[in-house]
Amino acid sequence: MEMKPLTRIVLGLVCLLVAIWLVAPTLVVVPMSFNGNKSLSFPPQGFSWQWYENFVTNPEWSTSFLNSLKVASIVAVLATVLGTLAAFGLDRMKARPANLLRMLMLTPMVVPGVVLAIGIYAVYLDAQLVGTLPGFVLAHTILALPFVLIAVSANLEVFDRRLETAAASLGAGALTTFRTVTLPLILPGILSGLLFAFATSFDEIIVSLFITNPYLKTLPVQIFSSITRDADPTVAAVGTILLCATTILIGGGMLLLGRERKGRL
Amino acid sequence: MSAFEPTIQTAEKRAVWAWRPFALTLPALVLLAAVIGYPLLTIVLRSLSEPAWGVQNYAWFFGAPVNLAVLQRTFSISAWVTLVCVVCAYPYAYLMTAVGPRMRLILVLCVLIPFWVSGVVRTLSWVILLQDSGVINSLLRSAGFAGIRLIRTQTGVVIGMAQVLLPFMILPLYSVMKGIDLRLVQAARSLGARPSRAFLTVYLPLSLPGVYAGAIIVFILALGFYITPALLGGPRSTMLSTLVQTQVLSLLQWGRGGAMGVVLLVTTFLLLALAAPVMRSRHREAGRR
Amino acid sequence: MNPRPDNRGAAIDLESVTKAYGAFKALDGVSLRIEPGEFMTLLGPSGSGKTTTLNVIAGFTDVSSGKLLVGGQSVVGVPAHKRNIGVVFQHYALFPHMTVGRNVAYPLTLRGVGQDDRKRRVAKALDMVKMGDFAHRYPSELSGGQQQRVALARAIVFDPPLLLMDEPLGALDKKLREWLQLEIKRIHRELGTTFVYVTHDQEEALVLSDRIAVFNRGRIEQVGTGRQLYDEPATLFVGRFIGDSTVLRGETRSDGTGTALNIAGETVAAPRRLAGEASPVILLRPEKLAIRRPGQADGKNRLSGTIAEAIYLGSGSKYEVKLGDGSTAIVRSPLTGENFGLGEKVELCFDGADAKLLADDSTADTTLT
Numbered sequence: 001m002e003m004k005p006l007t008r009i010v011l012g013l014v015c016l017l018v019a020i021w022l023v024a025p026t027l028v029v030v031p032m033s034f035n036g037n038k039s040l041s042f043p044p045q046g047f048s049w050q051w052y053e054n055f056v057t058n059p060e061w062s063t064s065f066l067n068s069l070k071v072a073s074i075v076a077v078l079a080t081v082l083g084t085l086a087a088f089g090l091d092r093m094k095a096r097p098a099n100l101l102r103m104l105m106l107t108p109m110v111v112p113g114v115v116l117a118i119g120i121y122a123v124y125l126d127a128q129l130v131g132t133l134p135g136f137v138l139a140h141t142i143l144a145l146p147f148v149l150i151a152v153s154a155n156l157e158v159f160d161r162r163l164e165t166a167a168a169s170l171g172a173g174a175l176t177t178f179r180t181v182t183l184p185l186i187l188p189g190i191l192s193g194l195l196f197a198f199a200t201s202f203d204e205i206i207v208s209l210f211i212t213n214p215y216l217k218t219l220p221v222q223i224f225s226s227i228t229r230d231a232d233p234t235v236a237a238v239g240t241i242l243l244c245a246t247t248i249l250i251g252g253g254m255l256l257l258g259r260e261r262k263g264r265l
Numbered sequence: 266m267s268a269f270e271p272t273i274q275t276a277e278k279r280a281v282w283a284w285r286p287f288a289l290t291l292p293a294l295v296l297l298a299a300v301i302g303y304p305l306l307t308i309v310l311r312s313l314s315e316p317a318w319g320v321q322n323y324a325w326f327f328g329a330p331v332n333l334a335v336l337q338r339t340f341s342i343s344a345w346v347t348l349v350c351v352v353c354a355y356p357y358a359y360l361m362t363a364v365g366p367r368m369r370l371i372l373v374l375c376v377l378i379p380f381w382v383s384g385v386v387r388t389l390s391w392v393i394l395l396q397d398s399g400v401i402n403s404l405l406r407s408a409g410f411a412g413i414r415l416i417r418t419q420t421g422v423v424i425g426m427a428q429v430l431l432p433f434m435i436l437p438l439y440s441v442m443k444g445i446d447l448r449l450v451q452a453a454r455s456l457g458a459r460p461s462r463a464f465l466t467v468y469l470p471l472s473l474p475g476v477y478a479g480a481i482i483v484f485i486l487a488l489g490f491y492i493t494p495a496l497l498g499g500p501r502s503t504m505l506s507t508l509v510q511t512q513v514l515s516l517l518q519w520g521r522g523g524a525m526g527v528v529l530l531v532t533t534f535l536l537l538a539l540a541a542p543v544m545r546s547r548h549r550e551a552g553r554r
Numbered sequence: 555m556n557p558r559p560d561n562r563g564a565a566i567d568l569e570s571v572t573k574a575y576g577a578f579k580a581l582d583g584v585s586l587r588i589e590p591g592e593f594m595t596l597l598g599p600s601g602s603g604k605t606t607t608l609n610v611i612a613g614f615t616d617v618s619s620g621k622l623l624v625g626g627q628s629v630v631g632v633p634a635h636k637r638n639i640g641v642v643f644q645h646y647a648l649f650p651h652m653t654v655g656r657n658v659a660y661p662l663t664l665r666g667v668g669q670d671d672r673k674r675r676v677a678k679a680l681d682m683v684k685m686g687d688f689a690h691r692y693p694s695e696l697s698g699g700q701q702q703r704v705a706l707a708r709a710i711v712f713d714p715p716l717l718l719m720d721e722p723l724g725a726l727d728k729k730l731r732e733w734l735q736l737e738i739k740r741i742h743r744e745l746g747t748t749f750v751y752v753t754h755d756q757e758e759a760l761v762l763s764d765r766i767a768v769f770n771r772g773r774i775e776q777v778g779t780g781r782q783l784y785d786e787p788a789t790l791f792v793g794r795f796i797g798d799s800t801v802l803r804g805e806t807r808s809d810g811t812g813t814a815l816n817i818a819g820e821t822v823a824a825p826r827r828l829a830g831e832a833s834p835v836i837l838l839r840p841e842k843l844a845i846r847r848p849g850q851a852d853g854k855n856r857l858s859g860t861i862a863e864a865i866y867l868g869s870g871s872k873y874e875v876k877l878g879d880g881s882t883a884i885v886r887s888p889l890t891g892e893n894f895g896l897g898e899k900v901e902l903c904f905d906g907a908d909a910k911l912l913a914d915d916s917t918a919d920t921t922l923t
Contacts, residue, residue, distance in 0.1 A: 003460070015360045018353045019375040021428055025390035026378050028400060032393055040389075041398035082293045089289030101290055108301055112489025112533055114506040115526035118513045119304025122311065142300040145293060165614055166647035168634040170661035170708065177635075180660070184651045203383050206491050210514070223385045227392065227496060236393075239386035246381040 029239035040231040051237035061234060064222035068202050071133065071218060075140040075201035080194045082141070083148025090149075091156045102149070109146045113206035121210040131213030139211060140201035147200055148193035155189025305530070312523030322524035332508070336528070339505040342423060342494075343487035349427040350483045351476060354434035358475070361435075362442045376432045384429070388496045391425040392416065395497065417499030425497045426490055433486060434479035441475025481540040485533055505529050563591045563748030564625035564715035566611060571620035573606055580606040582772040583620070593742050593749045595759040597795070598769030604752045607769070608718050611750065613637045625715060640709030640717040640747075644724045646701040648693040654680070654704050655689035661712040679711040680704075682741060699730045706738075710745060719751045723758070735761050756796050768792045784839070790912045793837045798872075800843065800883040802836040802857075803914065813911055818878030822855040824909035832913035840886035842908040845873060845894065851901035855909070859883065861898045875902060 003011070036046020055061045086105060090098045108116070120139050121130070129135030159182070167177040205220040212221045219238070226232050312322050326332050361372045379387060394400045395415040402412040415421040445468065453463040491506035498504070505525060512522030566588040573581040581603045588594045596604035609615035610622060613634035622630050629637055648657050658679055662672045680686045683703040693701055702722055709717055719738075723731040739762055742749050753759055759766045760780040768775045768783065768791070776788040780796075787793035794801065802822065804815035812825040813834050828834040844851070848858065862882065863874035873894060875883045883902055894900055 011356050011360060014353075014356045015372070018357045018431075019372070021353075022375050022431060023378050025387055025394060025428060026382055028390045028393050029382075029386060040393050040396070042393060042400045042403050082296060086290040086293035089286040089291075092286040092289075097287075101294070105290075105293060105297060107297075110485060110533060110537060111301065111305070112506065112526075112529045114489065114491050114509045115308065115530045116301065116304065118509060118519075118522055118526055119308045120300065121513070122307050122519065123304045138296070138300050142296055145296070149293075160645075160647070162643065162645060162647050163649060165634070166641070166643060167649075167660075168614070169612055169639065169641035171635050171638065171664045171712065172660075173633075173635050176664065181649055185649075199380075203385075205385050220383055220385045223383070223389070224492070224496075227385070227389050235386070235389050239382055239389065242386065243382050250381070 026243065029236040029243070032233055032236035033240040035233045035236070038231065038233065040233060040236070044233075051233045052241075054234045055237050055241070058234070060217075061222060061238070064217045064219045065238075067216060068219040071136045071140060072198045072201040074133075074137050075144055076194050076198035078137065079141045079144035079148050079197040079201075080190060083145050083193055083197070084152050084190055086145075087149050087152035087156055090153065102153075105149055106146045108143050117207045117210040120207055124211050130211050131216045133216065135211050136208065136216065136218065139207045140204050141197075143204060143207065144197035144200040147196035148190075151193035151196060152186065152189040155186040159185055308523045308526050311519045312521075312527050315520030315523070322520040323528075325521060326524050326528065332525075335503055335505055335508050338419075338502070339488060342419065342426070342502070342504060343484050345423045346426045346430060346487045347480050347484045349423060350431050350434040351480055353427070354431060354438050354479065355472075355476070358435050358438040358442050361439050362445075376435050379429070379432060385492060387429060388425065388493050391421075391428070391493070391497055395421045395424070416497060417502070419498070419502045422494050422498045422502050422504075425493045426487055429493060430483045430486055433482045437478040437482065438472070438475040441478070442472050445471045477540070481536065485536055488533060488536075489529065563717075563746060565590045565623075566716065566748065566750070567621070567623040567626075568607070568610075569621040569623075571607070571610060571622060572618045573603075573610060573615060574618045579772050581610070581617075584772070584774055586767055586774060586777065588748060588750060591746050591748055593739075593751065593762060593764045595751045595753060595763035595766045596769060597753060597756060597759045597766050599754055599795075602769035603772040604754075604767075604769045605720060606772075608720055608750065608752050611716075612639055612641050612718050638712070638714050640712070640714035642702070642705050642709045642717070642719040642722045644721040646693070646698070646705045648701055648705055648708070650693055652692075653689065654685065654691050654693065654696070657693070657704060658689075658708045658711050661708065665712060675711055676707075679707040682710070682744070683707045683737070698726050699734060702726065702734070703737075706741070710741070710747070714747065716748045716750070717745075719749065721753055722751075724753075731758070732761075738762065760796075766796075768795060770795075787837065787910060787912065790835060790837065790915045793910060793912060798840045798884045798886075800838045800840070800885075801881070802838070802877075802883075803833075803881070804879065806834055808834075812906070817857060817881075820857050820878065822857065822904075822909070823906055824911045825906050826911045828911055828913060830913065834911050835914045837910040837912055838883075838904055838908065840872065840884045843883060843885045843902050843904050845875070845885045845887050845891070846901045846903065847892070848899050848901050851903040853903045853905065855904050855906055857883070857902045859900060859902060861894050861896055861900060864894060864896060873900075875900060877902075 031044050032040060032042075033051055034047050034049070035044035035051070036048045037044075039045070055065075086101075090102055093101070124130045124135050129138070163181050163185070164177050167181045172180065203220060204218070205224060208218050208221050209224060212218065217225075223235050223238060226235050313320065315322070357372070357376075361369055364372070392399070396402070397412060397414065397416065399416070401415065406412055415424070449471070450463050450467050453467045454460070458466065489506060490504060491510070494502060494504045495507055495510075498507075506529070509522050509525045509529070512518045512525065516522075566586070568584055568586045571581055571584045572579060584603065584607060586594075586607075596607055598604045606615060610617055611624070613629065613632060613636075617630060621628060624637065624639070648654075649660070652660065655676055658676045659672050662675060667675070676689070677686065680689060683706050685700060685703050685707060688696065688700065688704070693704070696704065706722070722738075723734055726734065735758060738749075738751075751759075751762060763780065765777060765779055766783055767777045770791050776783060776792045778786075783792055783796045787796065790801065793799050802815055802817055804817040804822075807814045807816070808827050812823050813827055814821050814823040815834075815836060822836065824836055846852075857877055859875040859877045861873055862876045865872040865874075867886075870886055870888045871891070871893065873885045873887065875885055877883055885902060
């Protein structure tokens with residue numbers, strides 16, 4: 001569409017503002033994390049590494065971080081296995097029941113967090129799962145499942161089933177076909193599902209707030225209670241560390257992907 | 266034609282192995298039933314049975330003006346958030362379709378960067394930005410203006426929530442917009458429409474499915490928001506989720522909390538059911554590249 | 555590739571094979587014997603059952619009833635991956651995540667062939683399809699014709715006694731198709747394997763095949779060499795599907811010596827009678843019809859008409875002539891013959907012995923595409 005110069009400038013400005021609005025909150029934690037005072041007021045006073053030190057040395061922070069890592073790792077594997085199996089089942093089912101089941105499996109995405117949280121809390125109280133590793137893993141797995149399902153299903157949709165027939169004609173049984181043809185071709189979907197599942201669990205807060213107890217806290221719960229309790233810049237330090245970690249992970253992933261693509265051409 | 270009829274072949278395998286695909290979904294379904302179905306059922310039952318069987322909890326909820334005020338506020342905040350998202354996302358998504366690949370990558374990155382940090386940390390960022398001694402107010406003061414109160418106000422909640430939800434608006438909108446055939450706009454121009462008129466009569470209607478889809482997602486997610494209003498809001502901007510949490514955790518009123526949860530849940534699913542036909546747009550085929 | 559002891563392919567026997575999907579019969583009592591080492595083409599319009607037959611032989615589709623023997627042994631119920639039959643697909647079906655070399659090595663790996671032997675056989679198969687230099691490329695880097703040659707190498711590398719091809723050249727342009735037809739013919743000669751080839755292109759079938767089985771509506775209409783099908787079509791469908799033809803319909807009169815047809819007042823006759831009740835039609839090949847100026851035609855069988863289309867073919871001319879009853883006759887005349895212009899009145903004549911008397915079949919016209 002052609003635009004008048006004025007329209008173009010206004011559009012550019014609006015989008016610049018939106019972009020700043022999107023990105024700035026992500027970056028504002030960085031200067032705060034080096035605050036010399038125990039305050040979250042702006043602008044930060046002085047400079048110190050003490051909040052990073054606190055994150056590493058204070059068992060409240062380091063334990064919750066390790067807990068989150070542990071829970072998210074198990075959830076990633078579990079949700080990926082369950083989600084991939086389900087995606088396969090749905091792909092090979094008749095359209096009508098498949099659509100119905102798919103909608104059912106996506107409900108965790110739309111059920112309001114608090115409603116789900118009190119429900120799971122009620123059940124966990126009876127089953128004595130509050131503050132336990134299995135409790136966290138089960139709840140996070142069900143929340144992560146839709147993301148795996150979506151990622152793997154998207155890959156299965158473009159997967160050419162005729163390749164499986166071709167493999168059969170060349171002498172491959174069902175299992176061999178899966179291992180040598182199907183799996184390698186949908187691996188990108190499975191891996192991104194794995195990543196999404198990990199991120200979902202690592203980031204989950206609402207259900208975690210309800211099923212946590214002093215013996216088992218995850219990092220988001222610790223961050224939340226720290227924010228509500230006092231203005232502790234350790235939170236900003238944690239935010240900065242997470243930001244750096246994700247940037248490195250994503251940047252590295254993009255580099256690897258780019259290199260592999262180049263290698264193929 | 267000749268193709269190798271895989272559909273027919275799979276139809277047959279289905280007859281023989283009909284149970285097999287279903288068996289693959291079973292583990293997920295069992296977990297779903299145990300960790301979503303059973304808990305939700307528990308909540309529904311408790312809302313009807315505590316302290317005694319009956320609808321007293323619902324009567325209480327709809328009878329108390331305080332609750333209705335919160336319900337109304339939840340809707341109005343969600344509506345505001347949705348409106349802000351639509352207004353901001355539309356030009357942004359359009360720009361994404363109009364620029365070159367390098368600029369588009371930057372714009373996409375700006376949308377995705379908020380996902381890189383934990384949601385809680387992002388809300389903390391908004392506390393830092395909005396508080397009385399925060400970034401916005403200190404910038405205002407250094408520019409000679411009086412500070413404004415943002416934190417613990419409805420405005421603050423809307424600003425924070427809209428930023429968190431904006432990507433959910435931009436992405437579906439972009440995916441619809443990039444499918445719009447721009448030759449249709451040229452056709453309208455060649456038929457004598459001014460640019461603004463061509464936009465209003467051709468481009469806008471074709472992009473509406475994206476607006477609907479994004480708006481529904483944003484509104485539904487906003488209804489259930491908990492963390493952002495809890496940290497950015499004050500007593501006068503409480504949303505339904507916070508009320509549910511208070512009833513259950515602080516007052517141990519499972520029946521009342523449950524009833525509120527059920528109201529929230531039913532509202533969400535009703536909205537989804539209403540939105541489904543709208544999202545299955547009639548214009549899906551036409552106007553696509 | 556190790557040549558088999560007898561250097562021949564496997565025979566295939568289909569006996570009354572039926573494949574039903576509910577009420578619809580994709581195959582309706584198909585019987586066919588394919589000789590060892592033969593190049594058999596299954597020819598027919600879409601939905602005629604030729605691809606279903608191929609799928610049945612490959613093991614991708616079960617039969618509803620009937621017998622299927624490969625190399626004299628029943629394979630009904632044997633899963634596809636245990637049949638040891640090579641298949642080439644229209645859409646190549648190369649594994650996109652494997653190089654050309656690994657694609658071709660795939661069936662050998664499955665059969666536990668040792669690495670040295672495997673390398674040697676992959677190289678030999680790729681050489682045979684003239685793709686020896688491409689072993690390290692990925693399928694996405696190859697053209698359609700190159701991909702199909704790799705797919706062919708992959709289907710023959712494990713020495714199957716039988717190779718099935720499902721419209722393998724269907725997605726390629728004409729020039730490439732014609733060249734690959736000759737390549738396939740050469741490979742068939744070199745291997746001695748039985749080839750079963752599915753196509754809807756009758757010219758392709760004539761170029762490639764030892765014998766052709768013509769399919770229509772889930773049945774085989776006729777099996778024979780290209781010449782047999784052209785010269786002696788068993789049914790009107792076959793006559794119309796293979797080559798150009800003129801079909802004459804009219805009021806029929808039969809006596810002891812032959813059959814006469816009255817077409818818009820003119821009478822033509824064939825010196826034969828049709829057994830049974832069906833109404834007879836006369837089928838004529840274009841080169842059996844002579845075209846003359848009015849009054850110059852000789853012989854008993856004369857038809858007058860008007861030139862509706864004149865096509866110059868280089869080696870001669872092809873005319874479409876509108877006959878008195880509104881039907882169209884197709885005539886090919888040699889370069890030495892006279893030239894006729896559009897709208898010109900002409901007379902056609904033919905020798906009664908060249909007229910093929912066939913039972914009328916209304917589906918023969920409609921199923922042509």
